[in-house]
Amino acid sequence: MSTNARRSLRHRLADDLRALVLSGELAPGAQLPSEPELARRMRVSRSSLRSAIALLEEEGLLRPVHGSGTYVNDRPLLRDDLSRNLSGTEMIAATGRTPGARLTEARLEPAPPDVAAAFGLPDGTPLSALRRVRTADDQPVIDTTDWCRPEVLDPVAMADPVDGSVYRALAERGLAIHHGVATMRPAVADARIAERLEVPEGSLLLTLFQTDSTADGVVALVSLEIYRADAFLISVYRRGPGDDASA
Amino acid sequence: MSTNARRSLRHRLADDLRALVLSGELAPGAQLPSEPELARRMRVSRSSLRSAIALLEEEGLLRPVHGSGTYVNDRPLLRDDLSRNLSGTEMIAATGRTPGARLTEARLEPAPPDVAAAFGLPDGTPLSALRRVRTADDQPVIDTTDWCRPEVLDPVAMADPVDGSVYRALAERGLAIHHGVATMRPAVADARIAERLEVPEGSLLLTLFQTDSTADGVVALVSLEIYRADAFLISVYRRGPGDDASA
């Protein structure tokens, strides 16, 4: 069992159980030991264990059946699940390729209308902007632009290669990202993007405009990611209607 | 409090709390009554209430703070959240427009390769197929095709307007959809789609290939949905990295 402190017990337990399932120790369809038994083994109370199981149930990984037992769902494990991974790096790494970046460029620039709107600022307010072409195995796959308030992260800090991830840099400044909302649009490559992503002009692309906020709703980061349509199969896990099949 | 039986108590409680928040009764940033107090008011035990709160925390709606209280996150309310709504009808209705369908056509046809693969069947296996153009305020917006095994739903039953939703028809036959996995791709309209969706040939589209499964992993429905890019802003709520900002 992991000894990672600072995180609620049920999340740590859930991590352990998830690892158990993903490692193949618990095959899909298999039945878990009973809750009292499992709680005893993991040295926690049954209630804490139940909280962890509830998390994994919500995640779609486990399925408790009243009176019978708790079973492992053979859920398709998504490689790049949009609703779970926030960072482009993770998405690339998840497909087994080595992530990289080129053409990194950071500067202060006036906010475009939609970016300004996401921040709730007037058009043209100067923002720190970080533009990168993300690569997978040295092949360009995503063109990303990140914006944030210059008081939080100036252009130099944004491009700082030390902490790599902008998310981590924000977290260190007390702005941990809690969630993001992404809207998707199809697009075709104009001359500029075509060159950056090394695709023919007119190629199909998927653009993703994302607003990342902290837990208390402060917009901390806005980004525009342009994906090569042929490089990614962007997937989403969608929960079913489940029960409310009324009327 | 809702009296909907047949559903675990914590889910019903979560529904009630969610309704409370969404109705504006509990404003974003507001603090909930303490757990013992709230449990007393809702006539349930504190443990059940806590389970419900945990659900809404995972959903991003509430934020319990150890030692302080539980607060309402001002989460952006998505109109059409991909990860939550499964049915096209719901998505249309969620934007405030009236959903409809035209050009409904159901028949038995051999499975295309990708559909067959999703079902784990050999290419060309005959499947029930239902093709529809979904409309919003009588304007065509989505071209959908649904496939399922003919033993489960024959073409006539699929097109049956009585129960309207294919999901409901499946649920009545013991195949309640538990989750789906959708992959997205940009596309351009060919002549056939252009005519069906009433857009110029070459217009940008978003295609969504989805595999819907029951809780025990049986693939019950496969569908291909072609969205007009200008009619929908498809959004996804993405959970943040939150805690594991290690190394």
Added chain:
DNA sequence: GACGACAAGTTGTCTGACAACTCGGAACGG
């Protein structure tokens, strides 16, 4: 063989208690 009652095992919920933590204000020292 079919059917029903039963018992063992499991998850769902309840109750009460204590630990861990937050936060504001009182007490104190400068």
Added chain:
DNA sequence: CCGTTCCGAGTTGTCAGACAACTTGTCGTC
């Protein structure tokens, strides 16, 4: 008067044990 420390009330997190509700296989009966 200001800043600091300390404390206590209030809150969420975890624990323990009990019982209710449900599933499933067994066994006896017809």
